[in-house]
Structure formats: structure tokens, C-alpha cells
């Protein structure tokens with residue numbers, strides 16, 4: 001039993017389950033049970049990136065803002081969060097089964113460049129923001145669009161549409177050699193191009209996103225930021241094959257199951 005837990009929990013947490021450590025843990029006020037830590041593999045490394053919080057910017061590409069019915073120039077950037085168990089790691093070169101979630105009749109894809117922070121802070125100046133980036137990957141901000149819109153229309157939170165387990169497929173993290181300011185971002189469904197743009201089209205670039213967000217919350221090492229999706233979002237159904245690509249990064253592929 002203890003051996004089978006080894007893959008899920010760190011050694012410290014594992015000790016909490018051993019008979020010898022149990023009494024001492026009780027004395028010390030140890031945790032009641034261990035939780036798995038969400039991590040993402042790093043390209044070219046045996047180490048893994050530990051995920052703390054997942055932030056997503058809304059409507060960062062003008063053409064997507066328009067297709068969502070808003071004026072891209074009129075609003076400051078806004079953010080929402082996904083839980084850490086939204087991460088569905090997809091190994092490069094493999095095609096993972098991505099579960100169609102409950103309740104929705106309109107489940108949609110959003111391809112996004114995802115940034116991983118190695119450090120953080122508050123009120124980070126734009127000119128220093130990129131110093132906090134560890135690396136990047138390709139991600140999908142999968143969305144129960146019907147529920148998001150229903151809630152939005154009622155001036156209620158988006159969470160049911162955006163924040164649920166496995167709603168954020170991501171690939172392995174590629175360490176940053178420099179800022180990713182431009183490059184093709186493209187998503188196909190069953191080989192048909194649905195989203196095709198350039199990450200340079202964003203209204204708020206990576207440095208501005210990090211700076212703005214750090215005025216709202218304290219950013220920390222382990223934070224992950226989805227930087228927005230270009231136009232062309234649309235529905236998926238069971239059996240669809242999604243291929244998400246951003247220049248310079250490992251492609252990401254899932255089948256809706």
C-alpha cells in the first residue's frame with residue numbers, strides 16, 4: 001500500500017502514512033491526509049515544474065474579443081483562475097483522451113500560449129516582468145461556452161464554464177531562451193484549421209499581462225498564465241482530434257473522449 005502511494009506523494013507526505021511516523025505526526029499536528037502536487041515535465045530535463053495557481057486572461061486578441069461581442073479597445077485586461085487539477089498533462093508526441101465534461105452542450109476549444117513563472121512579486125514593472133518567466137508551452141483553455149454565457153448573462157461568475165478538472169490540457173514546459181513575442185499559433189480539428197493567428201496579435205503582451213496581474217495579486221514561483229486565444233473558437237464533439245501548435249514549442253494533441 002505504501003509503495004503504491006510513492007508515485008503520487010512526496011516522501012514527507014509518505015512518511016505521514018507509515019506506522020512509525022504516525023504517532024509523531026499526530027503529536028506535531030501533521031496534516032490529516034496528503035494531497036498530490038500538480039507538476040508538469042520540462043523539455044530536456046528530469047525535473048518537473050510545480051504548479052501553484054493558474055491564471056487566464058480574457059479576450060486578449062482583438063478579433064476574438066469581437067467574436068465574443070465586446071469592443072477590444074474599451075476594456076482593461078481581466079483575469080480568471082482555473083484550479084490546479086485543471087491541468088491535463090499531454091506528453092509530446094502522444095495523443096491524450098480529453099474527457100467531454102458534464103452539463104454542457106457547447107464545449108469549445110481555445111488554443112493559448114502558456115507562460116510558467118519561476119518567481120513573482122507585486123507591482124512588477126513591465127520592463128522587469130519577463131525576468132520572472134521560466135518557460136512556455138501550448139495549452140488549451142477548454143470552455144463550457146453555453147454555461148459561461150448563461151452565467152455571464154446573469155452577472156454571475158464564469159467558474160462553471162471555465163474552472164473544472166482537466167479543463168486545461170498542456171504540453172511539457174520549454175525553458176525560455178527569450179521573450180516569445182511573435183510566431184504562428186494554430187489549432188486544427190480533424191485536420192481542418194479553426195484558429196490561425198500570430199501571438200504578436202495580442203492587445204496585452206506577456207510583460208504587460210504579468211505586470212498588470214501583479215497589481216491585483218502577489219505572483220509567485222509556480223504560477224501559470226494562459227495568455228489568451230485568437231479568433232476562431234468553436235465547438236468540439238466526442239471523437240474530434242485537436243492539434244494545437246505554436247512556433248518553437250512542442251505541439252499538443254488530444255482526442256475528445
Ligand code: MN
Nearest residue numbers: 110141228229
Ligand atoms: Mn481563454
